[in-house]
Amino acid sequence: MRQYRIASIPADGIGPEVIGAGLEVLDALAARDGGFSLAVDHYDWGSDYYRKHGVLMPADGLERLKGADAIYFGAVGAPDIPDHVTLWGLRLPICQGFDQYANVRPTRILPGVTSPLRDAGPEDLDWLIVRENSEGEYAGHGGRAHRGLPEEVATEVAIFTRVGVERIMRFAFDCARKRPRKLLTVVTKSNAQRHGMVFWDEIAALVAADYPDVTWDKELVDAMTMRMVRKPQTIDTVVATNLHADILSDLAAALAGSLGVAPTGNVDPQRRYPSMFEPIHGSAFDITGKGIANPVASFWTASMMLEHLGEARAAAALMTAVEQVCAAGILTPDLGGKATTKEVTRAMCEAIRGIN
Ligand code: ATP
Ligand code: MG
Numbered sequence: 001m002r003q004y005r006i007a008s009i010p011a012d013g014i015g016p017e018v019i020g021a022g023l024e025v026l027d028a029l030a031a032r033d034g035g036f037s038l039a040v041d042h043y044d045w046g047s048d049y050y051r052k053h054g055v056l057m058p059a060d061g062l063e064r065l066k067g068a069d070a071i072y073f074g075a076v077g078a079p080d081i082p083d084h085v086t087l088w089g090l091r092l093p094i095c096q097g098f099d100q101y102a103n104v105r106p107t108r109i110l111p112g113v114t115s116p117l118r119d120a121g122p123e124d125l126d127w128l129i130v131r132e133n134s135e136g137e138y139a140g141h142g143g144r145a146h147r148g149l150p151e152e153v154a155t156e157v158a159i160f161t162r163v164g165v166e167r168i169m170r171f172a173f174d175c176a177r178k179r180p181r182k183l184l185t186v187v188t189k190s191n192a193q194r195h196g197m198v199f200w201d202e203i204a205a206l207v208a209a210d211y212p213d214v215t216w217d218k219e220l221v222d223a224m225t226m227r228m229v230r231k232p233q234t235i236d237t238v239v240a241t242n243l244h245a246d247i248l249s250d251l252a253a254a255l256a257g258s259l260g261v262a263p264t265g266n267v268d269p270q271r272r273y274p275s276m277f278e279p280i281h282g283s284a285f286d287i288t289g290k291g292i293a294n295p296v297a298s299f300w301t302a303s304m305m306l307e308h309l310g311e312a313r314a315a316a317a318l319m320t321a322v323e324q325v326c327a328a329g330i331l332t333p334d335l336g337g338k339a340t341t342k343e344v345t346r347a348m349c350e351a352i353r354g355i356n
Helices: 015-033 047-053 061-065 083-097 162-178 196-208 221-230 242-255 296-309 312-327 341-354
Strands: 002-011 036-042 070-075 102-108 126-132 136-145 153-159 183-188 215-220 237-240 263-267 275-279
Touching: 002 015, 015 036, 015 070, 015 296, 015 312, 015 341, 047 083, 061 083, 070 083, 070 296, 083 275, 102 162, 102 242, 102 296, 126 162, 126 242, 136 242, 162 183, 162 196, 162 237, 183 196, 183 221, 183 242, 196 215, 215 221, 221 237, 221 242, 237 242, 263 296, 275 296, 296 312, 312 341
Parallel strands: 002 036, 002 070, 070 275, 126 237, 183 215, 183 237
Antiparallel strands: 102 126, 102 263, 136 153, 263 275
């Protein structure tokens, strides 16, 4: 029996509702598969913890997570605590502490979900967006001079290192190679930014030489936004900087129809540390406690986590169940349905038991 240790951090708002639903579905999958089991450690970190202890997680938090095979994360953020406190108090220390340098966002239009792209269906949009997650525009370099004076200057310097760009590029080519179309688009802005972005282009060409089986092209980020809307079929795997991919992946989530279905993984491809998987939506306090949070993002997140653990068969079964449940119209109100979180979860567990 293959055994995995999962660290569950549901945190705030609808986080506990959707992670609870995801853990139920994972239990059903493990029972059906029979080949693996999951031991789940529960952590009560987040905004409630902050109100009691003044920090979002204990000082030895990373130490305690280190032994996990993966981290299953809900959402962090509360109306009474500033966003930068919650973000820098929990998610970012984990991403940085465990060098999760690749952020991965699969994007598809699920059956029963309507995309704002007229006529676009599941066959037109099946993307994997890879975001550089450790440096670039969000490295925090820069500063302010002459504060408050007419000659005030602020700089925000993007940092691109050879190690950093090369490792994300290799990871993206590896991802593209594993997908049926073996197609990668490298997004930069090298017409206007002639240092870091030209560097990206150069490293892309260098790494591409090791992947003769992958077809790749380059696109400027502004043109890429148009291509995503006008020619979604021409895109498969995408790699871009921290800032560019941040923006492109939100566009992608919107084009796929709903925030409530979109998952993401913060991955250490070298597997020195646990990777962290989470729905991309936030804590959504407007619907917290109402029992109507869409758990599909959390299910898809769980599928990514299983894939990362090497349980590809269970990961695929989970997505088959998601597609069956969505196609049957068992949808939460954000997708125009009437089902509750619990009803969708129950339907998922039944679908899983029915898959052979
Ligand atoms: P945060 O501040 O943590 O980002 P938020 O309250 O801004 O959280 P988001 O997750 O960014 O919430 O989502 C914006 C809105 O989308 C929510 O207020 C909610 O109405 C809706 N939403 C998000 N996720 C879901 C979901 N899983 N199911 C249903 N509705 C959702
Ligand atoms: Mg938000």
